[in-house]
Amino acid sequence: MKNLTQFTQINKIFLGFTLLFSFAATAQVKKAFTPRFSETVKGNVTIVANNMLSRSATANYDGEASNHDFTDNVYVDIDNDNTTFNSSSANFVNPEPQLACLSIRKVYLYWAAADREPNGTDLNSENQPNWNYNSVKVMLPGQTSYTTLTATGSEIIFRGRDEIGHFSNDPYVCFKDITSSVQALASPYGKYQIANIEAKTGNLTSHPSGNTGTSGGWQIVFVYESPKLPAKNISLFDGYAHVTSAVNNFDINFNGFQTVPTGNVNADIVIGSLEGDRGLSGDMLQIRNVANSFVSISAPQRASTNFFNSRITVGNSDFTNRNPASLNTLGFDAAVFKLTNTNNSIITNNQTSATLRLTSNQETYGLYLLGLSVDVWEPNLGPIELVSSPSGTVSAGSTLGMSFNVQNNGNDDAVNLSISTTLPPQVSFIAPTSLPAGVTYTYNSITGNLTFNVANGLVDVGDPALGINFQLQVKDECYFLEDDCDLSFDLQFVATYNGVQNPNLQSTLSSNKLDSCNTGNQLPNTINIIQPAAAVWANPPSDLDRNVECDDAAGLAAAQALFPVTDKCDFTLTKTSGPLVNNPSCPNEGTYTNTWNFTDACGRTISSYVQTIYIIDTTSPILDANAADLTVECDANSNTALNNWLANHGGALAHDNCGNVSWSNNFTSLSDGCGNTGSATVTFTATDNCGNSTNTTATFTIQDTVGPTFTVPADITVECDQDINNLTITGDVTNETDACSTGLEATYTDTSVIGSCPNESIVTRTWTLTDDCGNTTTHDQTITVQDTTGPVFDQTLPTDMTVECDAIPTFPDYTATDNCGNATVSFEDIRNDGNCPSNYTLTCIWTATDDCGNSTVHSMLITVRDTTAPTFTAPDDITLECTQDYNDLAITGDVTDENDNCATGLNATFTDNITNGSCPAGFTITRTWSLSDDCNNTTTHTQIITIEDTTAPDLSACSVTDETIECNGTDNETIANNW
Structure with missing residues (x-):
């Protein structure tokens, strides 16, 4: 949108009017009259108009009847267009054909009609159900098709049907400024054709009663100007006043002007109204004269006592350059005429105000438009052409040169001149280095108000043009990207001043161009700014991504505090912080996804910058206590102890930096030891939620160091002819018991001690019970064998x-x-x-x-007699374990076959020679056996006994414990050696 510095209201505040009425009139001023246009112009005002209800759709009606005299009035419709329900036209011709330069300043379209509902029992019934009263079709000169215009807001001046229960004949009045459309034409002169003005047809009875009659029409007001024409103060006011014989005397005061100091004072009056009957008199338009008395105004075709009489008049004549051109417009009045001011008796020299009065003593009419154009004495500084360099389009940050000339083209010296504007926020003022002598400025950088003050005497009548040059600085691109992307603004100055003779405050708007007649268009200069390129992210993708350990709160805060930057300017970034999205396979891990974006002032939203914060867990649980070895005796509670030790992680304790710790171990079974004993070296693993783990190892041992138990048979004495191996005689062990082994059987060995005779002996029977782990229990039984009978x-x-x-x-x-x-x-x-x-x-x-x-x-x-040596057989060579007694002939073998031809009872003897082997427990014995008879006849033989060690040490009964020493301990070596 454009940032428009608008001055049209400034022009109007210096000119005004006052509507005066008695207390009884309040209810009939349905819309207070306000100025639609009020300026001093070197020009004048004129109109074209036509009615929309008549006796025929196309023919003129020139009769003298009143509009309420008929019950069958119809729409005027001249266009043969089935898309319209009524239409009429009027031709606008050059009002000053003798002038080479004439331009149109303003063009205002009014349409009005009585629109009482057609169905008297239905207030909501419509005269044109498919059309809106506030819309109208317009075809301008040179055009071949209609354009639909719609009045909205304050453009709807009044509508009677909007009041509760409706109002009288339900009049409505609508307005549309069509200046720009007319100025855009190749020529403003030609046919103006209007269609589709909704109105009641046939007849019309007012609310609550009364034969009012139908009425409706349209009116176009033209304000034109030329440098060759004298200055006039032109004021146009619209509203709606319902004037009756009972409610009247509405005064309208025009002020803000000063007439010429000498000579005739010329003035023109403009009216527009509904319901002025041709046949009813008593309706009057009055003006206060110089004697302070109200006098009725008359004009050609308009009697002072029947002023509103269903006519369209321009100047002294009926306006007939229209189609149809009815002389009786049946309830519709429009006129512009010269006020008769003989000898300045009504408006005199140096007069600064005028009061008109609406009154009636019989007729009812509704006035919607009243205008006054009067010759004035005043300075005139128009036109002021504002020139920019470069013009049209500039870049952000550029310098814009501005200049304008001020020259007095009026008839009074200008004083107290200030030329001001409000700079839009897109630019700032650059203090000028030089201004014409007598010209100063004030500038408020906060409000943007800029005013050039011109000393008196610089813009007198006849003075040369006063040129003012200055520069504006267009804001840099960051302003348009950050604050406001309004890339177009309007700039217009207003000059305010008064005259020496005419002290009334005046104003002149600057123009962006002058026409060939040197008339300014009073339009602002429009400056367009090239849209700056959009900002982009200065950070490359992933630049703000971070890996943060799950327990690093400071690291997370630091990562969350990061933010991207743009390649230019300073935008307010919108951060959308994403929640932590946990890793399903690792609850301690997850990601935060944060996004930033910004929308520049131009509405361009940059694609989001994405930051991913990866919460990771790479730290293993921390051991608070290692697993400890445990050795228990093999008994009924050993498996329970094992299970408790495993369940308690061997006594190990651990914690994790981010989450929980779960324990596992690699235990499968105990080693296959003796009996029910065994051991297992178990690795306990503490694992966090993300699979990070820490190990500790310990050994669980079930040992058996307790021997089994049994009861030995009682001692016994037997005869030698009894079998001591018969356990039924000597007794047997039947109650073998062990805590760690089952199925044990006691065995025995007998040791005999010869008694008092060879066949008598004392047998020591040693009973032995050994469990699976080699724990042995022995008990002795004594068996006494006796023999008392010879062979x-x-x-x-x-x-x-x-x-x-x-x-x-x-x-x-x-x-x-x-x-x-x-x-x-x-x-x-x-x-x-x-x-x-x-x-x-x-x-x-x-x-x-x-x-x-x-x-x-x-x-x-x-x-x-003996001469032969004895004979014998030596035992075989033998290999023994180092644990066996090589002196035990029961193991190594004995000589049992000593023989001699002469002697008996010989016994061989032996001597040993030892040769060392490869290890201390291994060696070789050479045993020499000798046998001699009584006559010293001797025989010898050699036996080889090999002693070897093939059995590994048995450490099952050993108890070894782990030892841990500190790497920096002072007695490490001593501890290690002792261990």
């Missing part, structure tokens, strides 16, 4: 003889029977040694002896 020989024994020692007769294996079943027959010889042990005499005694020494003896004498 009996089974054969007849030999008698004395002499033999060589190797020829000793072979005696049969004499046997004996013992009650214990294991009797032996021994040979005992009692010899008398000779020169060698085997040369002897033997007294052979056979003794049958049982295990307890019970014996039976038989003897004989043998003389023996």
